[in-house]
Amino acid sequence: MPTVTVIQPTITEEQNTKIRCAAYCRVSSDSEDQLNSFMAQTRYYSQFFENSETEELIDLYADEGITGTREDKRDEFQRMIKDCRKGRIDRIYTKSISRFARNTKDCLKNVRELKSLGITVFFEKENIDTANMTDEMMITIMGGLAQEESTSISQNMRWSIKKRMENGTMKMCNSVFGYELVNGELILNQDEARIVRKIFDWYLNGYGSEKIAQMLNEMGIGKRGRSCHWTGPTVRVMLKNEKYIGDQLFQKRFTTTVLPRKNLPNRGELPQYYYTGCHEAVISKDVFDRVQELIRLRGENKRNESRGNILSKKIKCGECGTTFRMKNCRGKIYWVCRLHTDEIEKCSVKPINQDNIHSAFIRLCNKLWYNYKQILVPFQTALHDLKLRKLSSKTQVMDIHKQTAKLREQTHVLARLKTKGFLDEVKYIEQTTELTAKINKLQAELKKLTRSDDEDETIDQIEMLIDFFEKQSNPITEFDESTFEGIVEKIVVINQHELEFHLIGGLKFNEKIK
Structure with missing residues (x-):
């Protein structure tokens, strides 16, 4: 019979390294109540590990006022995942699944990746520990409920906004050049309003949006008292903005209801709400209508010119990827990068003569x-x-x-x-x-x-x-x-x-x- 010798462990329990823990907390909005919740979560986790003999807090990751349905918008969450990949964390504590993610797909994806890295997650409210494999089904269920909760809140907010647009009580959220926003109302800024009138006059007198932008930059015209760089697209948006005649069109854009949510232009998918006489006008309706007709005619002429050209939509910029457009200059046809034309500092590729x-x-x-x-x-x-x-x-x-x-x-x-x-x-x-x-x-x-x-x-x-x-x-x-x-x-x-x-x-x- 062989002789058995027991080799005693050389590392005692007292010498064992503590488990490196991280805490993740998040609040849904930046309101005062939610800010208190954010501070409470932060304070709770800071005190939680103070007297622990087996665990130590490595870092606390906290996103404030950020949506939980899109993980790419949560900087602290992304930083935590990167630290996990670098091997700096052994375990994560979070208040609940809804704090961790309200998108079931992202929740499971991250939990599985963390598990493959040997990192466990503990959800306190649901008492779920990913160290137990059988909890994955529970995470799926709870993640789905959390996602449904987020969807329900979103639907309530959409309903509230829709009702306000319908009954005419919708308030402005952003001002435009020429106005200042005061308690949801647009108040005329006389200095900027003079520039707006010049822009409309210049366009009616034959200047294009790129030329107008160049003129504004040469004059050193700023926005909100700060210097800025004017571009052709910026001028075109201003020329089409109904706010300058005292009106307001709501729901020009909308957010999709499915995840991941996207903000898209409203091209007839949802109703729009046009308010008239909301605030003081900068220009007359007659000037605005003449500008819109001129924009339409110029657009048609450009489309007709390029539509019959075989090079249309075939030329791409090798620097920025933008599609080239045709430009007629003194009887010669050139193809120009749209980004170079609008913002020359962002793309250095110059126009190309069609003959070349x-x-x-x-x-x-x-x-x-x-x-x-x-x-x-x-x-x-x-x-x-x-x-x-x-x-x-x-x-x-x-x-x-x-x-x-x-x-x-x-x-x-x-x-x-x-x-x-x-x-x-x-x-x-x-x-x-x-x-x-x-x-x-x-x-x-x-x-x-x-x-x-x-x-x-x-x-x-x-x-x-x-x-x-x-x-x-x-x-x-x-x-x-x-x-x-x-x-x-x-x-x-x-x-x-x-x-x-x-x-x-x-x-x-x-x-x-x-």
């Missing part, structure tokens, strides 16, 4: 005509080879599916063993982690084998290009719209000296502007 774009396309076509046998034909052959390899790999794809199915079945068996008490928590996590890693590896291999599903379309497009250049007997000398439309998907303007043509088949070619 046409010339660059002609040079590119001629280069491909001379060299398509060296460029396009080998590419076509490589795509055909790829397709053949994919067809031969079908057996391998089926094998991967079978292996994945077996591994998933093993995870279900482990779950059943743990539920019946035959497998402890540590062993369960260890084995499921190993199985998950194997499944992920197989999924990555499967992605490599199946990611070329669209190669048939690409092959067809490359064959169209080859066919086009084979039928061409001479170099191109003039810009042809049908050719451009048939082979070009878009043009990216790298700068005023270089264009990147995106052709069908996923091909990209750069061409200098001469």
